Amino acid sequence: MMKRWQFVKRLAPLMAFMVLVLAACGRADLSTLNPQGPVAEEQFGLMKLAITIMAFVVIIVFAISFYVIIRFRRRPGDKTIPKQVEGSHKLEIIWTVIPIILLIILGVPTVQSVFNLSKDYSQDPEAVKVVVTSHQYWWEFEYPEYGIKTAQELIIPTGKTISIEAKSADVLHSFWIPSLAGKIDTNPGANVNFMHFSAPKEGVYLGKCAELCGPSHGLMDFKVKAVDESSFDRWVAAIQEPVALPSDPAIAAAFESKCLSCHAVGDKGGPAYPNLTGIGSRQSVAGILVNTDDPQYENEGSVYDNLHKWISNPEEVKPGNQMTGAYDLTEQEIEGIAKYLSELKLNYEQ
Numbered sequence: 001m002m003k004r005w006q007f008v009k010r011l012a013p014l015m016a017f018m019v020l021v022l023a024a025c026g027r028a029d030l031s032t033l034n035p036q037g038p039v040a041e042e043q044f045g046l047m048k049l050a051i052t053i054m055a056f057v058v059i060i061v062f063a064i065s066f067y068v069i070i071r072f073r074r075r076p077g078d079k080t081i082p083k084q085v086e087g088s089h090k091l092e093i094i095w096t097v098i099p100i101i102l103l104i105i106l107g108v109p110t111v112q113s114v115f116n117l118s119k120d121y122s123q124d125p126e127a128v129k130v131v132v133t134s135h136q137y138w139w140e141f142e143y144p145e146y147g148i149k150t151a152q153e154l155i156i157p158t159g160k161t162i163s164i165e166a167k168s169a170d171v172l173h174s175f176w177i178p179s180l181a182g183k184i185d186t187n188p189g190a191n192v193n194f195m196h197f198s199a200p201k202e203g204v205y206l207g208k209c210a211e212l213c214g215p216s217h218g219l220m221d222f223k224v225k226a227v228d229e230s231s232f233d234r235w236v237a238a239i240q241e242p243v244a245l246p247s248d249p250a251i252a253a254a255f256e257s258k259c260l261s262c263h264a265v266g267d268k269g270g271p272a273y274p275n276l277t278g279i280g281s282r283q284s285v286a287g288i289l290v291n292t293d294d295p296q297y298e299n300e301g302s303v304y305d306n307l308h309k310w311i312s313n314p315e316e317v318k319p320g321n322q323m324t325g326a327y328d329l330t331e332q333e334i335e336g337i338a339k340y341l342s343e344l345k346l347n348y349e350q
């Protein structure tokens with residue numbers, strides 16, 4: 001009895017650790033185990049079915065094994081040879097038919113879901129179309145129906161089906177929003193993949209790159225923000241408004257020559273790199289620096305602090321990204337540009 005108690009005491013820290021680790025598994029903005037939309041729910045249903053069948057097999061197989069080990073163990077003095085069952089038709093049929101039945105139970109709904117989830121909404125007039133292009137290490141979101149190109153934050157109206165056309169500008173990445181849907185590979189070249197999802201509830205959902213794509217693969221996050229339909233319409237209008245350059249002429253000149261050669265704001269600049277329109281009202285800078293004072297986030301800070309950190313040393317935030325070394329700014333210019341960008345907000349939520 002004493003020994004058993006010590007065993008439990010030794011396991012206690014491990015148990016406490018597991019509780020802490022597993023507690024994050026149900027996060028509504030991040031977890032496949034807490035689905036927030038019909039696509040993720042269907043996928044979660046398949047997971048539950050598969051795990052139930054597996055658990056059932058494991059329990060029965062282990063129970064029989066232990067029973068046999070104990071019941072038919074060799075007893076002292078017993079020299080007899082047990083009854084031989086090699087070539088038993090009855091047993092062979094049993095252990096062939098049962099797995100076939102289990103595979104059918106698992107296979108039918110899986111194939112059904114595969115077809116359901118690959119339904120093409122790209123021609124559906126009710127669906128919102130988004131072309132997703134992955135880059136090392138950021139996400140571009142284009143809304144062809146509205147002529148909008150943005151980055152890192154996918155704004156969607158609640159309840160509507162979002163029809164995704166996914167491709168890559170460089171290497172293979174994978175588009176994944178754990179609590180809403182996933183995943184779909186984004187391929188280089190002409191091999192475009194399609195998927196769809198919807199978010200019935202307003203909220204911000206975390207997106208991830210799910211394919212090893214380089215040193216900053218683990219930092220290639222994005223956000224999906226679901227807003228009500230009228231907020232979405234206001235966002236569509238707001239992001240198309242012209243944007244003024246920084247009011248300080250020296251900062252404006254630096255911003256135009258160093259930043260707008262690649263980036264765009266409003267109708268100005270080059271479209272090759274993440275569009276910065278409305279960056280001040282996004283949830284994060286560079287997808288990974290979360291704009292909040294909440295210490296539960298590892299890389300948190302105000303939007304200004306995060307912009308300052310990012311522009312000062314992008315290599316430190318996201319190793320291997322293409323912004324590194326692409327420009328050369330004085331501390332004063334960095335501060336001015338970070339301030340200007342942090343105030344570049346889109347007002348669409350009420």
Ligand code: CUA
Nearest residue numbers: 209211213217
């Ligand atoms: Cu992009 Cu991993």
